[in-house]
Amino acid sequence: MDKEKAYYFRTINELKRDSIVVKDYYRSGRLQMDGTYSSYPNYKNGTFRWYFEDGKLRQEARIKGDTTFKYREYDHEGNIKKQQELLQVERTENGKKSFIYVYADRFPEYPGGSEAMLQFIRDNIRYPEALRKKNTLEKVVVRFIVERTGKVTGASIVESTNRKLDSEALRIVNKMPNWSPALVDGVTLRCQMSLPISFR
Incomplete structure (x- = not known):
């Protein structure tokens, strides 16, 4: 894909055997996302962060495989708009x-x-x-x-x-x-x- 026409572009760096850092950049060159894979592009494993184009944090999530364990979304002033965490809670179904x-x-x-x-x-x-x-x-x-x-x-x-x-x-x-x-x-x-x- 032509870099000039893309919304963002990606770099991939293997730090070690099971740690691959992926970074996406806006066309301006500013960081749009960073995160870690243990097997690219199939297995996310670590904290992923997304940024507004001015560099402020927009979202962050702790992800393993297809499961997001913790998620936060921020407004432009850095206030938390939404946050969720995955946990085990008790539910009753059919009396059990x-x-x-x-x-x-x-x-x-x-x-x-x-x-x-x-x-x-x-x-x-x-x-x-x-x-x-x-x-x-x-x-x-x-x-x-x-x-x-x-x-x-x-x-x-x-x-x-x-x-x-x-x-x-x-x-x-x-x-x-x-x-x-x-x-x-x-x-x-x-x-x-x-x-x-x-x-x-």
């Missing part, structure tokens, strides 16, 4: 309850945000001295439910590098204060979450 993936208007959030949650974990975690002396990094992934009220329930272990730490990870999650619940179409819903807890 199950967790399905939907796009939420508001993702469940620990009070004060992720930094406050990390501080809560650091302040409350008890790392067995015998394991601490080994100076190894351990990780336990806990799955739990954020109820419509924000209460954390149903904590369970889904992944662990050291079973001796499972009970401590569960204790930490069960001790958490109420979260802000998920919001879908203006309605609060039960949501299933996963949280990795690192011991070092």
Whole structure:
């Protein structure tokens, strides 16, 4: 295609074997979009951003394959016009309850945000001295439910590098204060979450 007639043009750069950066430019030469593929053009894998022609951010999305996990759209002043996140919420169909993936208007959030949650974990975690002396990094992934009220329930272990730490990870999650619940179409819903807890 003639570059002079195209609305935008594209450059493709392979940073490493599984990381291909694609950038689209307006005819003016200003960046229109950038994103990462693990296999071009079939598999998107990373954060994609789209820009107004004056360089201001217009949209951003976290994409893996055909699935968009997080999406935000901005106006020209940088205010968020629309945002959605993919999460698991409980739905009842034919009398049966199950967790399905939907796009939420508001993702469940620990009070004060992720930094406050990390501080809560650091302040409350008890790392067995015998394991601490080994100076190894351990990780336990806990799955739990954020109820419509924000209460954390149903904590369970889904992944662990050291079973001796499972009970401590569960204790930490069960001790958490109420979260802000998920919001879908203006309605609060039960949501299933996963949280990795690192011991070092």
